[in-house]
Amino acid sequence: MRAGISTAALFLRRNNEDALPLFDEWRVDCAEVFLTSFSEYEPEFSRMLASRKGNVRVHSVHVLNTQFEPQLYNAHPRVKADAYAWLDKVLKSANFLGADHYTFHGIARLKRSFRDDFKRIGTLTQELYEYCAARGVALCYENVEWAYYNRPGVFRELKARCPRLSGVLDIKQARISGYGYAEYLSEMGGDIAHVHVSDIGTDGKMCLPGEGTFDFEELFRRLKGVGFDGPVLIENYNTDYGDLLQLKRSYEFLAELCEKYN
Numbered sequence: 001m002r003a004g005i006s007t008a009a010l011f012l013r014r015n016n017e018d019a020l021p022l023f024d025e026w027r028v029d030c031a032e033v034f035l036t037s038f039s040e041y042e043p044e045f046s047r048m049l050a051s052r053k054g055n056v057r058v059h060s061v062h063v064l065n066t067q068f069e070p071q072l073y074n075a076h077p078r079v080k081a082d083a084y085a086w087l088d089k090v091l092k093s094a095n096f097l098g099a100d101h102y103t104f105h106g107i108a109r110l111k112r113s114f115r116d117d118f119k120r121i122g123t124l125t126q127e128l129y130e131y132c133a134a135r136g137v138a139l140c141y142e143n144v145e146w147a148y149y150n151r152p153g154v155f156r157e158l159k160a161r162c163p164r165l166s167g168v169l170d171i172k173q174a175r176i177s178g179y180g181y182a183e184y185l186s187e188m189g190g191d192i193a194h195v196h197v198s199d200i201g202t203d204g205k206m207c208l209p210g211e212g213t214f215d216f217e218e219l220f221r222r223l224k225g226v227g228f229d230g231p232v233l234i235e236n237y238n239t240d241y242g243d244l245l246q247l248k249r250s251y252e253f254l255a256e257l258c259e260k261y262n
Contacts, residue, residue, distance in 0.1 A: 001220070001228065001262055003254035004030035004059065006196065006235040009247060013238050016040065017052055024054030026248050029255070030231050032194070033097060034062040041086060046093035053097070059231045060101035060140070060194060061094045065147065070107045073124050084131070091135040101138050101193050103168050104128075105147040121148070122161025129162050140193040142168035143184045145177040152183040159191070166193040170235070171214070172206060182222060189226045195219075196235035197254070208241050209234055210253035220261040232258060 005028055007019040014022055016033055023031050033049065035041055041063070063069065071083035094102060107114075107121070125139075132139045141158060143149045149158075149167075159165050167188035173196075174181035185192070197219070199212030209216065223232075234250055241247060 001223065001258040002029045002231055003251055003258045004028060004032065004231045004233045005247065005251055006032040006034055006062065006233050008032070008034035008062065009234055009236045009238065011036070011238045013244070016049055020049060020053040020056055023056045026251065028056055028251055030057040030059045032060045032062055032103065032233050032235070033058055033099065035090065035093065036064050038067065041089045041093060043089060043092040043096060046096040050096045050098070058097040058099045060103050061090060061097065061099045062103040063090055065105040066108055069105055072128060073107055073121065087131070091132060091137050094137045095135065100136060101140050101166070102132060103142050104139050105142060105144050107148040109146055109148065109150060118157040118161070122158050125158050125165065126162040129165055138166050138193060140166040140168045142173070142196070143170055143177070144173050150177060152179055152187050155187050166191050168192070168194055168196065170196040171219070172196070172198045172235070175200065181219070185222055185226065190228070192223070192226070192228050192230065194231040194233055195223065196233055198234070198236045198240070206236065206240050208236055208246055208250035210250050216257055220257055224261050
């Protein structure tokens, strides 16, 4: 296992082109780049990022879900084609950055009338997986309270129809969803591509790993138990901490744990 940080943790503090050099200065082993706008999906932007990342290994890319991901499942061919055009830009960006994983939310559960259709969604997910794989990037479904994988059991249904699908375990989203993270971890098992971590304080507010009450030792034991050896990435909100050095110390805390459980 190896520790890393998502650039999402620096939202409105450092743009991506400044976040990666900062991670390099801190000797952060790996990162996830959160592309947050249409201009950042352009491959030229990621070419520039790649020139500034130094020794940081970019493991994965993430995007602002609602901008095009739900439309990848749209029944209207024109809508779907436009969404795939944006997906193609993101995959090219991943290639420039050396990222071979794509953290994916898929459909946003915004309408009360939404109903699961595992057969249809599973078939379309397999189509998406093959499209990404042909371009050297693995599609990885993340558990997210307000998106398609919003409860245990969904990944199992998708996996039955898309056998090579990977998962992303997000601790805070499990907490928000009301299910224990261990349920998601057990379901994804050896298919976890990477983990998003945060901590929780005694006041119930989210904080950086190592600053709260979350049992990271138990998490790492469980991860090791399913054979996980990938990145464990800090993905906090930018309001969860004060000084940037707090984030650096949190990374160092996580890096020590990774070393212990390797």
